[in-house]
Amino acid sequence: MIWQTCKMSWAAVCANKLRTFLTMLGIIIGVSALIVLVSIADGASSSVSEQISDMGSSYLTVRVTDDKENSIRLNEFQELMDDEALEAAAPYGRTSVTAKSGYTSGTMSITGTTGSYFDIMNLELSSGRTLKQTDLDNNSLVVIISADTAIEFFGREDAAGETLSLDGKSFLVAGVLSDDNSSLTSTQSMTESSSEEESETVTLEGYIPYSTLTRIADNVLDITQFYVSSADEESMDQAEAAVERIMLERLSEDEDAFSIMNQSEIMSAMEGVDDTMSLMIGGIAAISLLVGGIGIMNIMLVSVTERTREIGIRKAIGAGRGGIMMQFLMEALIVSMMGCAAGIGISFAILKIIGKVMEDSMSFHMDMKVAGISVIFSLLIGVIFGLYPANKAARKKPIEALRYSG
Numbered sequence: 001m002i003w004q005t006c007k008m009s010w011a012a013v014c015a016n017k018l019r020t021f022l023t024m025l026g027i028i029i030g031v032s033a034l035i036v037l038v039s040i041a042d043g044a045s046s047s048v049s050e051q052i053s054d055m056g057s058s059y060l061t062v063r064v065t066d067d068k069e070n071s072i073r074l075n076e077f078q079e080l081m082d083d084e085a086l087e088a089a090a091p092y093g094r095t096s097v098t099a100k101s102g103y104t105s106g107t108m109s110i111t112g113t114t115g116s117y118f119d120i121m122n123l124e125l126s127s128g129r130t131l132k133q134t135d136l137d138n139n140s141l142v143v144i145i146s147a148d149t150a151i152e153f154f155g156r157e158d159a160a161g162e163t164l165s166l167d168g169k170s171f172l173v174a175g176v177l178s179d180d181n182s183s184l185t186s187t188q189s190m191t192e193s194s195s196e197e198e199s200e201t202v203t204l205e206g207y208i209p210y211s212t213l214t215r216i217a218d219n220v221l222d223i224t225q226f227y228v229s230s231a232d233e234e235s236m237d238q239a240e241a242a243v244e245r246i247m248l249e250r251l252s253e254d255e256d257a258f259s260i261m262n263q264s265e266i267m268s269a270m271e272g273v274d275d276t277m278s279l280m281i282g283g284i285a286a287i288s289l290l291v292g293g294i295g296i297m298n299i300m301l302v303s304v305t306e307r308t309r310e311i312g313i314r315k316a317i318g319a320g321r322g323g324i325m326m327q328f329l330m331e332a333l334i335v336s337m338m339g340c341a342a343g344i345g346i347s348f349a350i351l352k353i354i355g356k357v358m359e360d361s362m363s364f365h366m367d368m369k370v371a372g373i374s375v376i377f378s379l380l381i382g383v384i385f386g387l388y389p390a391n392k393a394a395r396k397k398p399i400e401a402l403r404y405s406g
Contacts, residue, residue, distance in 0.1 A: 002326075009330035012303070023299045024339035026292025027381070031343025031374045034285035035366060036350050041281050043364040045274040059120050059229040060240055061261045062247070064222075070251045071222035074136070074210055080250060081228065085235065085242035090117035091210045091226045095217035099204060100165040101153040108149070108204040110166065112213025112220060118144075120229040128160030128175030135174075135209040143171040144207040147179040152204065164206075167216060171208070236262060282370075286377065292339065293381035296332055300389035304328065308396065315398040325394035332386020333379070340378035344371055 013020050064072060072080065074091060081089035090113050099108035115131040117123075126147065135142050143164060150159035150173070162173045213220050230239035243260055251257040304311075311324060351364045358364070 006330060009327050009334055012307075012327075012331055013334050019299060020335060020338075023295055023335050024292075024342065026295040027289065027336055027339025027378060028292075028343040028346065030285060030287075030289030030292045031340050031378065032347040032350065033288050034282060034374055034377075035344065035347035035370050037281040037285055038278055038370045039347075039351055039364050039367050040354070041274070041277050042367055045270065045277075058232055058236060059227050059262075060236075060243060062226050062228060062243060063259045063261075064224045064247075064251075065257055065259065070254075070257065072250065073222060074214070077223055077226070080246060081226075083242045083246065085230065085238045087229045087231050087239075088116040088120055089226060089228045090114045090120055091223045092117070093210060093213050093217070093220040093223070093225070095213065095220055097167045097216070099149075099153070099206070101162070104153050106152070106204055108166065108206055110143075110213065110217075111205070111207045112210040112217070113207055114210060116229075117207070117227065120227050124178040125175045126178045127158045128173070130175055131207065131209055136211045139211045139215055140209055141169055141171045141212060142174040142208065144175045144177065145173055146177045146203060146205045149204050149206060150176045166206070166208075169216065289374075289377055289381060293336075293385040296335055296382065297385040297389060299335075300328060300332055300386055301392070303331070304389050304393045307393075311393055311396050312398050312400070315396070321394040324396075325390045328390035328393045329383070329386045332390065333382040336378045336382030336386075337375075340375055343378075344374065 077089070077091055093112040095110050095112070097108055097110050099106055111117075113131070114136060115133070118125075118130050125144070128144070130144065131142070134140070143166065145153075145159065145164070147157050150157050153159070153164060154162050157176055157179065159173050159176050164171050164173055210223075228239060228243055230236050240260055240262065247258045247260075248255065314324065348366055351366055355364045
């Protein structure tokens with residue numbers, strides 16, 4: 001009985017292929033949107049979380065929000081942060097400069113800091129040296145550049161000892177970061193003035209002594225942000241308590257004048273944002289599925305009207321109300337589940353293509369949990385939106401159905 005009903009439902013679905021495809025389209029779009037959008041959101045959040053995790057979790061980020069009356073200068077910073085609970089501390093300031101070497105020029109992000117910054121952030125050098133105390137004391141014109149920057153300006157990674165012009169001042173390239181270090185700067189546009197070819201987008205970044213930064217940047221003088229590390233993750237609480245005590249003493253017990261954030265708090269905040277984004281994206285995509293369900297109900301109602309005489313004949317020869325209802329409900333389920341299967345296949349192909357295009361920056365994989373939810377949701381849509389047309393077909397009286405002329 002059930003097998004016969006399935007065969008009849010399948011035959012009815014295949015009888016009008018174009019109509020069936022157009023009805024499935026809403027489900028296909030909804031399922032594809034749900035899986036692709038949620039997978040992209042998960043992939044992006046995983047990439048960001050991985051970058052944050054790679055930075056390490058045994059350091060604190062301290063921001064000074066009130067630096068007008070109680071400004072912290074570089075000459076007192078190291079003495080201020082001299083505490084046994086703290087392993088290292090490094091000031092942090094940023095500006096943008098015009099970098100030039102030969103015919104190659106571009107806008108470069110410059111970070112002013114100390115040698116301790118590289119230890120705190122676990123940044124390794126492929127060649128040269130890091131920043132020294134003498135560089136800070138003498139306001140030395142030295143710069144540590146990224147591997148991408150070295151290749152862009154000098155055509156090779158091993159660029160230690162070369163000279164690079166920053167805002168017209170000649171800087172010695174003291175060291176080059178290893179290529180596998182995560183970039184901590186934004187992507188800047190890089191152009192070659194001697195070439196008429198289209199400009200390429202690369203990451204240009206450099207690190208100079210903080211004392212030198214205060215001399216070449218008009219907007220950097222006082223320390224408004226710095227990083228502090230502890231010996232290990234277990235001693236983070238002690239380090240945070242020490243920094244809070246030091247800052248309260250330095251900033252006249254003003255708790256609102258500074259903020260302290262550790263990596264675990266950043267990760268927790270990221271997870272909260274990710275969950276919210278996934279819910280929002282999933283909700284938007286689910287609306288597409290609901291629209292597809294309405295499309296199924298609309299077409300099934302049209303089908304019931306068109307097949308009124310067929311229903312009358314089947315009832316006249318003994319078909320029961322349950323059999324009629326089961327057939328139309330089965331048709332709705334077939335359309336819904338076929339749309340779901342096609343949507344999953346299309347979303348898999350889309351994620352593969354996106355993954356190929358962005359394989360160097362982040363990876364995207366189909367979330368099987370979301371795919372499972374899509375199947376269940378599509379099944380429910382087929383049942384819910386197919387129930388009313390199926391019930392309408394089952395309730396038709398044989399005599400009235402046979403008299404129907406269409």
